[in-house]
Amino acid sequence: MAQRHLDPTGPRTGSGPGPGPGPKTGPATGPAGGPVIGPAGGPAGGPAGPVPAEALAGYLRAQATEFLRALRLHREAGAGAAASEGSVEAALALRRAARRISGSLHTFQAVLDPGWSEAMRPELAWVSGTLALEHACSARLERLLQALHRLSGTGALPARGPAGAGASGGPGRSGAAARSSAPAAVAARGGSPSASSAAGTTTAAPERGSLTVGAAKAGALLDRQLTLARTRAHSTALQALGSSRFHAVADKVAVLASEVPLAPAAPATDLRPLAEAARERLVDAVAALPLLTAGSPYNAEALVHGLSPDPAPHPQDAPWHQVRLLLRLHRYAREVLLRAAGAAEAAGTPAGTEPAAPLTAVVLPAAPPHDLRLLVAGEALDRHRDASEASAAAAHAARTPRIAPATAYALGVLHADQRHEVEAARYAFQLSWQKDVLGSSQGGPGGPDPVRPR
Amino acid sequence: MAQRHLDPTGPRTGSGPGPGPGPKTGPATGPAGGPVIGPAGGPAGGPAGPVPAEALAGYLRAQATEFLRALRLHREAGAGAAASEGSVEAALALRRAARRISGSLHTFQAVLDPGWSEAMRPELAWVSGTLALEHACSARLERLLQALHRLSGTGALPARGPAGAGASGGPGRSGAAARSSAPAAVAARGGSPSASSAAGTTTAAPERGSLTVGAAKAGALLDRQLTLARTRAHSTALQALGSSRFHAVADKVAVLASEVPLAPAAPATDLRPLAEAARERLVDAVAALPLLTAGSPYNAEALVHGLSPDPAPHPQDAPWHQVRLLLRLHRYAREVLLRAAGAAEAAGTPAGTEPAAPLTAVVLPAAPPHDLRLLVAGEALDRHRDASEASAAAAHAARTPRIAPATAYALGVLHADQRHEVEAARYAFQLSWQKDVLGSSQGGPGGPDPVRPR
Numbered sequence: 001m002a003q004r005h006l007d008p009t010g011p012r013t014g015s016g017p018g019p020g021p022g023p024k025t026g027p028a029t030g031p032a033g034g035p036v037i038g039p040a041g042g043p044a045g046g047p048a049g050p051v052p053a054e055a056l057a058g059y060l061r062a063q064a065t066e067f068l069r070a071l072r073l074h075r076e077a078g079a080g081a082a083a084s085e086g087s088v089e090a091a092l093a094l095r096r097a098a099r100r101i102s103g104s105l106h107t108f109q110a111v112l113d114p115g116w117s118e119a120m121r122p123e124l125a126w127v128s129g130t131l132a133l134e135h136a137c138s139a140r141l142e143r144l145l146q147a148l149h150r151l152s153g154t155g156a157l158p159a160r161g162p163a164g165a166g167a168s169g170g171p172g173r174s175g176a177a178a179r180s181s182a183p184a185a186v187a188a189r190g191g192s193p194s195a196s197s198a199a200g201t202t203t204a205a206p207e208r209g210s211l212t213v214g215a216a217k218a219g220a221l222l223d224r225q226l227t228l229a230r231t232r233a234h235s236t237a238l239q240a241l242g243s244s245r246f247h248a249v250a251d252k253v254a255v256l257a258s259e260v261p262l263a264p265a266a267p268a269t270d271l272r273p274l275a276e277a278a279r280e281r282l283v284d285a286v287a288a289l290p291l292l293t294a295g296s297p298y299n300a301e302a303l304v305h306g307l308s309p310d311p312a313p314h315p316q317d318a319p320w321h322q323v324r325l326l327l328r329l330h331r332y333a334r335e336v337l338l339r340a341a342g343a344a345e346a347a348g349t350p351a352g353t354e355p356a357a358p359l360t361a362v363v364l365p366a367a368p369p370h371d372l373r374l375l376v377a378g379e380a381l382d383r384h385r386d387a388s389e390a391s392a393a394a395a396h397a398a399r400t401p402r403i404a405p406a407t408a409y410a411l412g413v414l415h416a417d418q419r420h421e422v423e424a425a426r427y428a429f430q431l432s433w434q435k436d437v438l439g440s441s442q443g444g445p446g447g448p449d450p451v452r453p454r
Numbered sequence: 455m456a457q458r459h460l461d462p463t464g465p466r467t468g469s470g471p472g473p474g475p476g477p478k479t480g481p482a483t484g485p486a487g488g489p490v491i492g493p494a495g496g497p498a499g500g501p502a503g504p505v506p507a508e509a510l511a512g513y514l515r516a517q518a519t520e521f522l523r524a525l526r527l528h529r530e531a532g533a534g535a536a537a538s539e540g541s542v543e544a545a546l547a548l549r550r551a552a553r554r555i556s557g558s559l560h561t562f563q564a565v566l567d568p569g570w571s572e573a574m575r576p577e578l579a580w581v582s583g584t585l586a587l588e589h590a591c592s593a594r595l596e597r598l599l600q601a602l603h604r605l606s607g608t609g610a611l612p613a614r615g616p617a618g619a620g621a622s623g624g625p626g627r628s629g630a631a632a633r634s635s636a637p638a639a640v641a642a643r644g645g646s647p648s649a650s651s652a653a654g655t656t657t658a659a660p661e662r663g664s665l666t667v668g669a670a671k672a673g674a675l676l677d678r679q680l681t682l683a684r685t686r687a688h689s690t691a692l693q694a695l696g697s698s699r700f701h702a703v704a705d706k707v708a709v710l711a712s713e714v715p716l717a718p719a720a721p722a723t724d725l726r727p728l729a730e731a732a733r734e735r736l737v738d739a740v741a742a743l744p745l746l747t748a749g750s751p752y753n754a755e756a757l758v759h760g761l762s763p764d765p766a767p768h769p770q771d772a773p774w775h776q777v778r779l780l781l782r783l784h785r786y787a788r789e790v791l792l793r794a795a796g797a798a799e800a801a802g803t804p805a806g807t808e809p810a811a812p813l814t815a816v817v818l819p820a821a822p823p824h825d826l827r828l829l830v831a832g833e834a835l836d837r838h839r840d841a842s843e844a845s846a847a848a849a850h851a852a853r854t855p856r857i858a859p860a861t862a863y864a865l866g867v868l869h870a871d872q873r874h875e876v877e878a879a880r881y882a883f884q885l886s887w888q889k890d891v892l893g894s895s896q897g898g899p900g901g902p903d904p905v906r907p908r
Contacts, residue, residue: 300874
């Protein structure tokens, strides 16, 4: 799931910003972030003057166009019972555009028609949430099976057919896998350790040949549960895409692609303070994180409550999830501003009418590495979320009635392993955040820095 | 178990080096390592000239005296069915002296009567190994129960009576604890998560009130198994201390306290090359460790094979255990040399007859921090060993037939937690080792440094 955040987020011009088929190379589109570094340290890295609401309108139109393009691709790829690779990619692009529109509506609320944006945002969140579920289930299963193989010392996961990446493979296949390990289960229940390990190597299904009985059965159980959840999510997504509710959203997005409903005061409003407010919300939320603890390796914090009786997700993860969302909003707000700067650069004129201040000229070329660091920090938080949810899935599976002790033991090891992944992701986020502070002196938890045009 | 390595290892003079009752302060005994820093950067930090075999003889006599003193204390404290705190301390002192004698026989083999030292070493190893087992069992149980409480988010372990530190508390007490959690077991087997968590808070025994059912039952199972092992170890130790084999060892040690059987060539032999060889064996063994991996936090290396079908201890731990032993031998060899230097300092004369080389004078004042770092590194390796054995005990308990899935799940989490402790200990060792290299430019994995008189 992390790679969807690796898509280039540099400024784009033209109305075809998608990485898929379509007008790919506009006049000023170099490598991501390329045009941002001006030839003479000028105001190219970001808008030096006020950014008009029109920049937001352009961004929203481009994202709406991308949404409609992805929707068309999704329908062409066929969205039957077995989703093809093309439809998976199209769904990803659809969610990407929906998130960006929804996030921009949130950050730049003040310049948009309030009634329209308040009606639009929950609908876009519904679309992106509904489409995300299927992918989340298959990614979670993949992560847990990989971990089981790693924990068994068998290295990489053997090829599992198209089930890992896409959405094929019905409950029938996983049911067969579960049945094939049933004799091993019997052997494990009463046998000695050596007997059960011998049974593990002889009777387990070929694709799990190198796993212990417990790991194989835990894998089969997770496969069953998460495949079922994925199948349900797939049906739900199909129903949603065919619903009148979705058609209403698509109609609204089609209107948005040509006409953005701005607020009456919008023409006189500068977008930069709104983007700055989004950044400050992020900085405040990061400052509230226990970064000092996260920065000392092996603090064993993530596994506290690992055996707590509360089956709910770890409450200690919530602030990190919140920062993940705020970091995304900050990134999208930067995309709007950088897009304005890029467009100005392409036209050969400064973005605003004010001359660039010297401070701005010095600081702004650092923006692209900053964006790279934002991506790295965001990936760490994605990993945090994925590991957190995977650990919860392992704990949930362990509460299945009548499982064998060996299965429960393997799920316990797996749960703890994923909780340590959570801790490792926090450590990685903290590292990238500290680097961010050192590199560009912004976004640090230390406090607000002087007002900077962004 | 780690605190026994915090005993001062600085040079001691006089025949009463024990921390217990006895002549505690000899004429030159300052704070540990105190006398080593000479007032003028002279040859005080370590012997500048050759160290005669007589230094070893003095060290062995002192340790033999300490062995006999500890043995007397142990007998006086009473070694019945319930060991008192005094007898536990006396056993620690007995093992400490036995380890030091045995290690010195190994390192300085060349200057000792070969027949005598070859007969003596296995006997001393038997004494120290037999006496260690009981303490290891209770420390392991303590560590695992602490971890269960930490993992349940209940903070510190409630007071468990004298069973934690000493060796009291028979199987009766743990049996009662196991029985008290039996109703919770029934509730957990078929109930829903909410029902079982409710049962956990209402029916668990008072001392485990805040644990989940699984954690409480895992704790009771470990308590049963490790208390049984400890009781057996206690009986074995009592039998050993009363055996004719032990009396023969004690007689030999009594002879050693007055007369050390040196080899014919001993008077002409310098002890420093022998100590240097011990250091080089340590350096070579550390160089073979995967320190680069251990130095990158959250490498997840220690949990690979965490679900492997092999019930044997982790093979990846063996080189670290080996380094632990070599580090100990190096420390004991330094004690012999530093004792010689301390004695020379106390007498106001250089240890040898040669003048101190300038290089020696510059480098040697760094020795006491070096010793401190050796202690820190040794503690990390003790923690590595303890966590490794505790994780194996959790995995072993999970193979008990007919345990509940919730118990097995908790043991799986516990196993993974202790494997991460193993990884954390490796990280800590690596840190202290790197500091060692930077601080005193010796003992590093990089290669041999110039010959230094030690």
